[in-house]
Amino acid sequence: MTRPLEPSLPDEFPADRALDVLIPTRNRPTELAVTLSGLAAQASAAGFGVVVSDQSDAAPPWTDPSVATMVRVLRHAGHPVRLTRRLPRRGLAEHRAYLLDQSAARYVLYLDDDVWLEPGTVDRLLTAITELGCGFVGNAVHGLSYLDDVRPETHEHYEEWSGPPVPEEVRPGTPEWNRARIHPAANLLHVTAERRLPDGQWRAYKVSWIGGCVLYDRARLRAAGGFDFWRRLSPRHQGEDVAAQLAVMRRYGGAGILPSGAYHLEAPTTVTERDVEAWEVVLADEAAREPATP
Template sequence: MATVDILLPTCNRLESLIFTLSGIASQTLTDIHVIIADQSSQTVENSPIVKTITRLIETRGGSVEYHYRFPSQGITEQRDFLLDRATAGSVLYLDDDVFMEPWVVDRLWQTLITQKCGFVGAFPTGLSYREDVRLQQQIVEFWEGSVHPEIVNPGSPQWERWQLHRAANLYHVNQRLPLGETRLYKVAWIASCILYDREKLLEIGGFSFWTKLPRYHSGEEVLVQNILMRKWGGCAIIPSGTYHAEVPSTVLNDKGTVDGHALDLLPEMIKKYTPEDTPLFR
């Protein structure tokens, strides 16, 4: 069993997948098992570059497992499939358009083990926004002491924490920290690169709710993170050490939109997985 399973869904993004795999191959934590679920119109497994990077991951002590799953039944079903195949205590859901600096997986894992929370994320910067400084969106709430459970309801003041994850806001906040300083901060939710405690994620059903969603949807990680925060807390790291490829999304319908949002399931998830006396709104 690996220390960390990296769960990597991909769909019609060979270039950015190579970008992502290159970051995985450079990680200082090498005891990793990468599970790729490919829903591309043409398999990426036979790409010479993908094969070479796979060999590199294996040579450095990791392993790679590949599944071709065309056609797609939606991103949440993909995440559910990947989780079913994971065995490590910590699982990293990594989007196929994110590059990680070499220390990222190890720092996420060390944080998850130390804090004993539900998840810890590393939000990627879009470097095309390096010169776009948005001070009004750069409010950050650092965790002082250990991470603990909290209720963050949609529409609450805490929900506005999502603004920090726009453009290059987190990058600009990091530039104001003393050189070498690392911090944990509070989130409403976090996308793209999130390490979960697998047992805690399974305790709230993982992504098994995919059957309740339309084919084209969003918000599946927003939903599970909201429940995990209520029970065990969650956080993110700064600096994040991750960068976004800034390529178009592949989870939208032909109109470029979605047909539903997983957060619509929040009330029933709260009722099912949190104590009866936990208020829906606070």
């Protein structure tokens, strides 16, 4: 029988850490164990820490032996892991805001609790954001059950950055908004196969937003407002990551990174109450604050 886990020690997360991985989770011990296993396989020189924040209806997932084991593997490899609970639930954006408050690292990687990362993914993302100097980079997640479902009409929305990303104001109804069409299913895998990149090479491409695996410059995310807009939302929302990324892109630019090493576990969602799009509320508030054109 597995022994109880220690939540963490405060001095394990120094302010000069390069990277913390932030994982919000709810009712997904099996998926979380797989997600943590992907992190444990990262031979990263960054010495990253991990913060898991749980909102499960019953016992926290680290009471499950598989999750507990992967936490211990990470700690044994020198990666501190902080285990927290954030209850009552106040919505996805508030949960992400809480996780951001747990870190003082240079960069924060928001990783969903149903995403497995192949080895080398974390270092590639860190290399990309360091070289590009933008507000965020991300790996869109692949759905391998769609591997044989090729959708060439979506590939036209792939466009690489020819230099460092620049600030963009991406809004609904614009061609830039349609960039998101390359991310569902296995579309990005098919785009990647067409590029035939040599091993070790990567490309930065233009995005509207990315879900599941996004690395932010933490200071820039905070300067753009972070997820503090949660106070203006009903708890029954989605699209909080879209709202945050639109704000960061507007100031600092952002990029997707190809190839992506993120794979979606394609598990059923645990967030079934999604009555509000957070980005719609945030954009409407911004429009209301803008001065009227004379």
